[in-house]
Amino acid sequence: MLKIDAHQHFWIYNNREYGWMGPGLESLRFDRLPQDLWPLLQASSLEGTIAVQARQTTGETAWLLELAEQHPFIKGVVGWVDLCSPHVGQQLERFASNPKLCGVRHVLHDEPDDRFMWRQEFRRGIGSLAQFDLAYDLLLFPQHLPLASELVARFPQQRFVLDHIAKPLIKDKILSPWDDDIRHLATFPNVYCKVSGLITEADWQAWTPADFRPYLDIVFEAFTPQRIMFGSDWPVCTLAGTYQQVYQLIDDTISSLSAGEQAAILGETAAHFYGVSSA
Numbered sequence: 482m483l484k485i486d487a488h489q490h491f492w493i494y495n496n497r498e499y500g501w502m503g504p505g506l507e508s509l510r511f512d513r514l515p516q517d518l519w520p521l522l523q524a525s526s527l528e529g530t531i532a533v534q535a536r537q538t539t540g541e542t543a544w545l546l547e548l549a550e551q552h553p554f555i556k557g558v559v560g561w562v563d564l565c566s567p568h569v570g571q572q573l574e575r576f577a578s579n580p581k582l583c584g585v586r587h588v589l590h591d592e593p594d595d596r597f598m599w600r601q602e603f604r605r606g607i608g609s610l611a612q613f614d615l616a617y618d619l620l621l622f623p624q625h626l627p628l629a630s631e632l633v634a635r636f637p638q639q640r641f642v643l644d645h646i647a648k649p650l651i652k653d654k655i656l657s658p659w660d661d662d663i664r665h666l667a668t669f670p671n672v673y674c675k676v677s678g679l680i681t682e683a684d685w686q687a688w689t690p691a692d693f694r695p696y697l698d699i700v701f702e703a704f705t706p707q708r709i710m711f712g713s714d715w716p717v718c719t720l721a722g723t724y725q726q727v728y729q730l731i732d733d734t735i736s737s738l739s740a741g742e743q744a745a746i747l748g749e750t751a752a753h754f755y756g757v758s759s760a
Contacts, residue, residue, distance in 0.1 A: 484757075485556060486522060486530040487751035488677040488712025491515065491548060492676065498536055501591070506720065511734040513716045515552040521715065521724040522554065528748075529556040531712075531755060533618065533644075534586050537561050543577055549581040555584035556757040561619050564606025577613040583755035584616035590648070595625060598632050607636055616640040616755055621647045621671075626662035633669045640671055640754060645714065646700050651692055652684050662700050667703035673681030673754055675706045676731055676746070677712030685721035690730055697734055706735070706742035710751040 492499065493512045502509045522530060532545050532555050542560030549555040558581050562572040576582045589598055597603060608616055619629055619641055626647055633641050643666065649659040666672055676697065685694050701709065711731050718727045735743050752758065 483529065483748045483752050484527045485710075485748040485751045485757070486527050486713050486715070487755075488533055488675050489518060489530055489647065489715040490533055490535040490717065491518075491538060491545065492535050493721070498538075506667040508720060508739070509716060515555065517547055517642065518715060519554060525725060525728040527728075529554045529757070531555075531557045531559060531583065531757075533559040534561040537588060539563070539572060539576075542582075546576065546579050546581055555581070557581055557755045559584035559586050559755075560605075561586060563695075564609075565600065565602040566606070567602075570608045570609055573609060573613050573615070577615060581698060582615065583757060584618055584642075585610060586618035586620060586644075590621055590622045590750065596628060598625070598628055604632070607632070607639060611636075611639050614756065616642060618642055618644050619647075620644045623647050623649055623659040626659070626666055630662070630666050630669065632653065633666070635671050636661070637669070637671055640673070642673040642675055642710070642754060644675050644712075645682070646674060646676060646696060648682050649696055651682040651688075651696060654692075654695075655679075656695060656699075662702045663699065667708075672704075673708040673710065673750065674700055675710050675712040676700060676734075678693070678714040678717070680718055680721040680727060681714070683721065688721065690733065693730065706738060706745045707750060709746050710754065711747050 491513055510659050533540055539562060545558045545560055549558050560582055562569055562585055564587055621629055647663060679693050680688055713724055713727050715724055735746055
């Protein structure tokens with residue numbers, strides 16, 4: 482089986498383009514590159530990764546694709562294009578000619594308008610992805626889940642994956658209304674879910690595996706293992722723990738599942754969803 486980390490980031494830090502690394506995130510303000518990640522993957526017997534955008538620039542998309550050409554363990558790239566641009570088709574043509582581009586993401590949860598994803602120009606951009614066989618990563622907060630259900634219903638042929646289980650309020654132990662909203666989103670068969678970004682939503686200094694159990698139980702019941710994929714969210718995860726702790730959290734959670742279900746979560750689902758191979 483191909484074991485894949487379905488969600489991580491690379492960057493060369495500068496304070497102009499990474500303004501989101503504000504107070505409390507100082508430990509992230511260093512370059513994070515493939516040579517830093519590869520030993521961590523090997524230590525957890527992972528063979529590849531999906532590199533996900535961290536800046537909303539086409540320049541970063543081009544850079545991530547260059548890294549993927551140089552490092553075969555980068556199996557795919559989820560980049561950024563301006564989905565609201567009338568020229569989005571041209572941007573997609575430029576990048577989709579590279580087989581390593583497997584998806585697109587926009588940082589929806591940072592938009593001041595919670596209904597940004599329902600803008601006509603954004604929906605037009607989403608509608609253009611299918612012709613290039615590209616997936617779309619949903620980066621949301623819990624309040625965006627009802628709108629996300631509307632969006633995925635509008636595009637039943639488009640593959641969507643929810644990043645970080647929509648960042649529920651784990652530190653505060655709040656389940657509702659996230660629980661009902663994520664169950665509703667999971668009723669759409671074109672939506673998958675990444676169990677990623679969990680420990681940074683908990684108490685960074687004092688989290689325990691038990692903190693995540695209520696949330697993971699809901700996600701596993703709603704999506705089933707065939708639509709769930711492991712992601713580390715490295716290096717952001719290092720704010721609250723090590724790469725090995727993140728991997729072990731999920732590996733322990735799925736230990737009672739069948740071998741086939743574990744294989745799906747640890748790589749096969751991501752490979753199928755993003756259309757990547759071991760080559």
